Amino acid sequence: MTGVRLIQAEQAPLLARPYYANRDPGPIVAALAHVPELLEVTMPFLDVALGPSAVDARTKELVILRTSAVMGCRYCVQTHTVVARNTGLSVEEVAALRGQAPLEAAFNDPRELALLRWAEVVAVGPGQVPEAAQREASLHLSEAELVELTLLVGATLLLNRFCTALELPTSPKVLGRLADEGWA
């Protein structure tokens, strides 16, 4: 049961059709397809914000999965558990990012710990990011990285709330992989 009907291929609006060409577009596209003009700007944005960029994939997945776990987004946590594992994160690291173990138990790189603490306070808010977290992150991240990762937290929050509020279903393929690896 979802909070919104997912648009199937035969009802895909014209601007959404490229996303349905010979593939399952996934629930985010199938929900956004209700408003095609939003779909056609949101997906390219998400592709750039979450996809390959100047910041390495591992760093980005740390931010995405940690933010999603802190925000309690079932869809994003499940989906990015698989993405994180595919990116090379260990079972222990993913478990810690999901909140199933202390971060310090899985991570010992000061840069990554600073990044994770910073991402969490950026995501949760409210108000200004505490000066200590901002200063610690600045020691390890360039201004360009801070900008990109701040936007990544924001894009992840957008997805967290979108997927949670609309109760988007996790794909069977992802659920199968989670079951295979013993994730709850």
Place this chain on the structure above:
Amino acid sequence: MSSVAEAVRDEVLPGRVWFYANYHCNLACTYCLTESDPRAERRELGSQRMLALAHEAAELGFTALGVTGGEPFLLPYLPELLARLAAILPVVCLSNGTVFTEARLERLRPLAELPAQIQISLDRPEPDANDAMRGPQNFRKVVEAIPRLVERGVRVRIATTVTAIDDHERARLCQLHRRLGVPDADHIIRPIVRRGRAVDHGLGVDAGPADLPAELTITTDGAFWSPFGPTVHGGRLDTDLLVTRTTMPLRVPAAALLRLVQGRPPGADSQLNIR
């Protein structure tokens, strides 16, 4: 000149913008695209919105308007609205031709001096065959209404929507519309499109973007590729020909439609005489 105006001038984009004035109707035709009937939700676009859209359509470079439904003439403000729309751009209004009371006919008289047409559905030259598709007494009401519009100087176009029509029946139909005062140039024959209620009755031809002129069509639910786009089946709006949910400002769906049209391969334009 706007990109829309250039596209209309170059015949890349059709010049007409359609408004779905409402979705309710006094009839329940077997091939109705929108499952309209007296109980259908009205979903009116509203006169102020249509006027604002018409002004913007003219500014963008569109050259004509169309009003359809539902049965638009169930809206009490329609005669005066048509005159105001026609003062902005030439307008054609589609009607089933069954609600033209004497008072309403008189209110339509100003259209005689304006670039306005009323397109009335008449599918068969004999009452029984016509009314089987469109409902009891439809034929009688239509053949009474058309001459009364014509004698007031209102230009009438007749649309015949059929799965097939043989030469003899076509000849009888043409004799009829000439007798009613409608010339051959104002009679169109078009196929039933298999959408809406026509799906349930196994009627019509399948039609997609390649078959339908890209006539920007505005409804309460959004902007569509064609007036054959915002169809309803099983009580649910079809979205396969949805362009954008945004309808105002009109430049938003107009730009999106133009991008879609320009993305089509050469020659992929209308083939089915669906208009």
